[in-house]
Amino acid sequence: MTTPGGRTAFLDRDGTINREQSFITHPDQLVLLPGVVEALHRLAAADVRIVIVTNQSGIARGLYTQTGLARVHETLHQRLDRLPLAYLHCPHHPDFDGPYGGPCTCRKPAAGLLHEAEGLLDVSFEDGLLVGDSARDLLMAKDLPLRTVHVRSGKPFAAEAEKLAAAGFTADHVADDLATAVDWYLGR
Ligand SMILES: [Mg+2]
Numbered sequence: 503m504t505t506p507g508g509r510t511a512f513l514d515r516d517g518t519i520n521r522e523q524s525f526i527t528h529p530d531q532l533v534l535l536p537g538v539v540e541a542l543h544r545l546a547a548a549d550v551r552i553v554i555v556t557n558q559s560g561i562a563r564g565l566y567t568q569t570g571l572a573r574v575h576e577t578l579h580q581r582l583d584r585l586p587l588a589y590l591h592c593p594h595h596p597d598f599d600g601p602y603g604g605p606c607t608c609r610k611p612a613a614g615l616l617h618e619a620e621g622l623l624d625v626s627f628e629d630g631l632l633v634g635d636s637a638r639d640l641l642m643a644k645d646l647p648l649r650t651v652h653v654r655s656g657k658p659f660a661a662e663a664e665k666l667a668a669a670g671f672t673a674d675h676v677a678d679d680l681a682t683a684v685d686w687y688l689g690r
């Protein structure tokens with residue numbers, strides 16, 4: 503049972519939770535970034551629910567299957583001390599054919615995964631947190647009352663910051679990594 507009105511942190515996966523690499527096809531490729539598990543414990547101790555939201559177009563590209571991704575997330579969940587409430591992903595890519603090809607409403611920067619979380623988990627966006635290393639992670643929050651943190655722990659920071667500026671978006675905060683993003687959020 504979740505508590506309505508509680509706070510939720512929506513976290514990107516690659517480059518935020520685990521080391522950024524082009525595609526993770528096997529659990530052995532997961533390398534957690536420093537301080538992540540402890541940061542999730544601090545969120546949980548403050549009654550902030552944790553939801554992972556991630557673009558996984560490797561499925562549309564045929565690099566791995568839904569089952570393969572579920573296996574990666576099973577391992578990730580164990581390594582994260584089972585703290586996240588859910589792992590929501592977009593398997594699509596507009597430039598590919600097949601069952602996961604074509605346009606969709608869940609590939610970031612669209613906000614589909616956030617609305618999916620709202621529908622499935624009874625979470626609210628009010629006073630919530632969104633953390634990501636790429637412009638499209640942050641842009642998904644542009645019409646929602648989430649505090650956004652751009653972390654430097656993944657994709658090259660300057661290029662992503664430029665994309666944000668081009669879109670007229672300013673993150674609420676910039677942090678080196680998830681651990682310091684959580685310090686900022688909980689310490690406000
Ligand atoms: Mg990322």
Ligand SMILES: [Zn+2]
Pocket residue numbers: 592593594606607608609
């Ligand atoms: Zn999608």
